[in-house]
Amino acid sequence: MTIRRVLADERLSTSFPLQAYAFESSPITDSRAGEFRAYLPYNDGNRTLVVEKDGVTLATASAIPMRQNLRGRVQTMAGVAGVATHPLARRQGHIRALLRQLLDEMRDEGHPLSALWPFRPSFYERFGYVGLPKARTASFAVADLASLLRADLPGEVVWERIGTGYPTWREFTERCLRDRHGFALFPEYRAVALRDRDEHWLLTARAGGTVTGAVTYRIDEHGGTLTAEDLLTTDPYARMSLLQFLARHVDQVTTARVRIPVDELPELWLTDLDVHVEARMTRPDSSPPMARLLSVDALAGLPVGAGRVRVKLTGDRWLAGSHLLDGTTGTLQVVTGPAATAVAPPVATLTSAGLSALAYGVLDPVEVSLRGLGDVPVDAATELRRLFPRQLPYLFADF
Template structure:
């Protein structure tokens, strides 16, 4: 058996074929196989590794070079996707082998973070990944938005197909990347697939000529559902402008659904809004994302609170070592060696998932200990809590 990186053309008969079996209805038609070629431009910059035996592809995995905001800093992130294996070669360690090599190579190229959507979270937990919040779906009737119809809101909305408005959409997501913790976006070569397919409407909110909100959506049928994707807004006015636009569909659709971040509260949007909010997590097929640090250097310079603690990172091929995390200046300083023990700061032992959970803001230090992701004494927990306050990350990109 060999592990190698495949070329773009080779994806047609290796990773694409395995991925179709793993994630689509099968057996696929000949016409479906021909459609694979159309995907090649949107995968050109991906790194795809396969395990082979003879001419048979046993497993495949890809990494997408992305960017992600972590506590205000935008860092290179490897989005792992297309992890699949031959049905006769499963549970033989091939995916483990691929992931180790894939993350080794992406880390060597400077990617300091990694994220993915797992087929089984406990499997990826062994690779140091920790769960992130899944965006919620809010569902409501356009009739309940009626009070907005008469509202005189400052600002305006724009409405066009995504193929026409893609440049504005991309620019706004770049802005969100810089402003929102956890936010990540695809590289340009992949993101343009949204423009080229041109299967969505684009709604934008503007204030003073500047875009302050954007959402893509589709309508499935008359009397059906207006299904909006991620509702991206910079302020409540932008959200109100877009909800006002949706209210005008009261005689066209029965229901509106929209994706929202985990910390959004649609029950407070309007007085008489009857809304159902759901985040369904199940396996397979409806997983919440996971993420991890790939390099300790990602921590250097992060905006943090004024904590100071020594950590021993254990059990990980990429992070293991002893470090002093010092946030007294408001920016995290990493100290190693003898200097890390000066002043006898509180100490904690953390796994890769444990430190990732704290940095991404998804677990309290006490929860890290309760989950078996480290040993965190009370004094160290207090310092880690000051360094990394709880904060809800919003991954956004679905890969």
Template structure:
């Protein structure tokens, strides 16, 4: 058996049959399989590793593509992991473990500071240092409940078009959110344009002074049915209010409006007498929350942080293992930028963490007191105080589904 990196043009006959079997209705018609070649441009810079038998048959595959992610205000290179699939007769033989370890190591060596994925089962990827992130919520309501917004005199304007025609401005809005929203991530341009090329969505957008301040892509299934939106993206309350006003105008066309919002959104407060259903459903392997991990602690140098100083020993990880000193400044300074260095001796509070433990703290999804309860490390009380100050709780919003 051997491991090798795949060339893009090989995908239709090597990895895509495995991935199709794992994630799509199968078997696929031969004519549909041939059409997959049209998707090659959307994968041209993906890094795909495969393990092959001596005869050349592909037994397993793992892919990563170059993304960017906002981590506490700093945009870092992120490896988005996807397409993890194994031949049905070669499962549970350690192939994915081998491939994923090599892939993450290669991506780290190329400068990717963090990685994220959507797991088929969280416990499997927790062994690779990934920590769970919150899943966005699905919100559903009747447009009739937004009637009070119809006559509201709001500044700004609404625009409605096919996503193909508004794609550039929409992409610009996501770039703006990438710079301001913790956890927000973006796929590379060559992959993101699939939304434009499919052109199977409407785009409703809110504008103020010539700038897009909110947008949602959506489809309508039938008259009297549901307007199903993707992620509701806004830079503030005005953009959201304008888009809700747009939905209110569909009162005589659809019975329900549905869309995706970040986990920290509060739809029950959007309008008076809004009967809204907010849901986040986890089911394996079909409806999962994302996970992320830190691939390089050194790459976090300069990250926004609170005050604090602590030594952390990262254990049981091939990428981040070692002793580090994390310094966010003295309490009187109010904190600022994290300094990461190799730890030396001295009377500094010390915590022992797994890769998943430090990742959960960096992303802000666990308090230091929760880390040992989850089996992700040992955090004495004095170290917990420093870590809590360095990495306050935060709510990451991954956005891109891949």
């Protein structure tokens, strides 16, 4: 059995067939298999590894070189995707071996963060990943937006196909990446698939020529549903302008379904809006995303609170040792080695998932202990809470 990296056309006979079996209806037709070649350019920069034995591909996993905002600083991130195993080779440890090598290589290339959408969260928790909030879906009758038709809102909205408006969309998501904790973006070679497929409308809200909100959407049929992807806005005017546009579809569609981040409150958008907000978690097709630190270097220089604590990292391949986390200047200093033990602040013992949960802002230090992700005494919990206040990440990128 060997693990090797595959490139270009090799994916057609190695990784792609396994991924198609794992994530699509099967068996696929010959015509569907022919579409694989058209998908190759969008995988060109991925790092794809396979396990092989006697010329047969047994398992595959890929990492997409992405970027993610962690507490206000954009860093490189390994987006793990396309994890699949031959049906006759499952539960034999192939994925564990692949992930260890894949994350080794991505970390060595300078990716201090990693994120993924898991088929089973508990499996990836053993690899140091921790769950992030899942985006919600707000569903409502378009007729309930009628009051917005009378609203006099500043700015304008622009409506176009995504194939035409893609540069505007990309530029706006780049701004969101800089401004929003947890936000992540595909590399350009992967992101342009949205433009090339050209299967969505793009709606943008603009003020003074600057884009302040954007959403992509599709309509299934007359009298049916308008399904919008992530509603991205920078202020309430932009949100209301986009919703006002949806209100104009009252005689065309019955329902709108809009994906929203966890800090959006659609129940407060309008009075008498009958809205259903849902975040459904099921295995294996609809689990919340997960993320982890691959290096403590990801923490150095982050804007943090004035806490000071020593963390002992345990049970992980990539995060280990004793580190002093000092935020007394407002910028996190990470001290490693003898200097980390020369002072005596409170001490917490953390797994990689525990430290990642604190850095991403998804768990309180007490919850880290309760979840079995570390041992956090009361004094250390106080300092960690000061360093890493609760902050909800919004993992925009959909793998």
